[in-house]
Amino acid sequence: MTPPALLLVGHGTRDEAGARAFRDFVAQLGAAHPELPVGGGFIELSPPPLADTVAAMAGAGARTFAAVPLMLVSAGHAKGDIPAALAREKQRHPGTSFAYGRPLGPHPGLLAVLERRVDEALAGADRAGATVLLVGRGSTDPDANAEVAKAARLLWEGRGYAGVETAFVSLAEPSVPAGLDRCLRLGARTVVVLPYFLFSGVLPDRVREQAAVWAAGLGAGVDVRCADVIGPEPELARLVMERYREAVAGDVRMNCDACVYRVAMPGFEDRVGLPQQPHHHPDDPSHTHGGHTHGGQGHTHAHSH
The missing domain is CATH 3.40.50.1400 (Rossmann fold)
Known part of the structure; x- marks a missing residue:
């Protein structure tokens, strides 16, 4: 079968x-x-x-x-x-x-990959002197943004970094420059900007561009390094x-x-209780949208509240 x-x-x-x-x-x-x-x-x-x-x-x-x-x-x-x-x-x-x-989600396997990406960016430099800025996509959903903060905390635990801060490249604060400002105010001298993305794309490129602009301006004296995305590990x-x-x-x-x-x-x-109205995707000819459940597990967002 x-x-x-x-x-x-x-x-x-x-x-x-x-x-x-x-x-x-x-x-x-x-x-x-x-x-x-x-x-x-x-x-x-x-x-x-x-x-x-x-x-x-x-x-x-x-x-x-x-x-x-x-x-x-x-x-x-x-x-x-x-x-x-x-x-x-x-x-x-x-x-x-x-x-x-x-x-x-922030699975231990993916956290291990993120740790490798930081080590690659540090290129042998001491973890204890490095602050990591984990940068997520950003969302209007606070639950999604909180998951990025959870990943940052889990990445910090037990790995010996000076700290792990969070930022977002779109739709949520703090922005990448604001996140780097916070790292500077906390005394960071080496910052590894870590894009929290699976694959390359427009937004990870934007993260690197914004980090480079900040480093060339407000970040004088701060060693800003950009890590790679997770990739097909x-x-x-x-x-x-x-x-x-x-x-x-x-x-x-x-x-x-x-x-x-x-x-x-x-x-x-x-x-609370709003019907879901997913926006129309031009690659799909259907215009019909409705409520949903999560995996048949009885979590209906649409009409059951």
């Missing part, structure tokens, strides 16, 4: 190198697991669109899918857009079913398979304690 297909879902990027890195990772994962169908698609910006990938896999005989969002935090795309897209694909392909896995492949097995087994442990659609968070009280 053929196991459920592994469907990797990416956000998409206007950077062709970043999109190619995603596609290459999907291909590598498929080659490493010939026992199951593996495919990947984007919800916007990059080919292949998720709809095309599902159509191809369904055409090849796949009927059950375990979808894993290739995303580090659970923000709007993971909470709204992807579940809505999967619901549309189920309607388009009668007889198919989709289990939805959880985002990657073995730890990432193992984590994706872990999330796949969770989804297949129905063991998707979503953390809803700080979800703005369930809990009245300060400044976001108006979101």
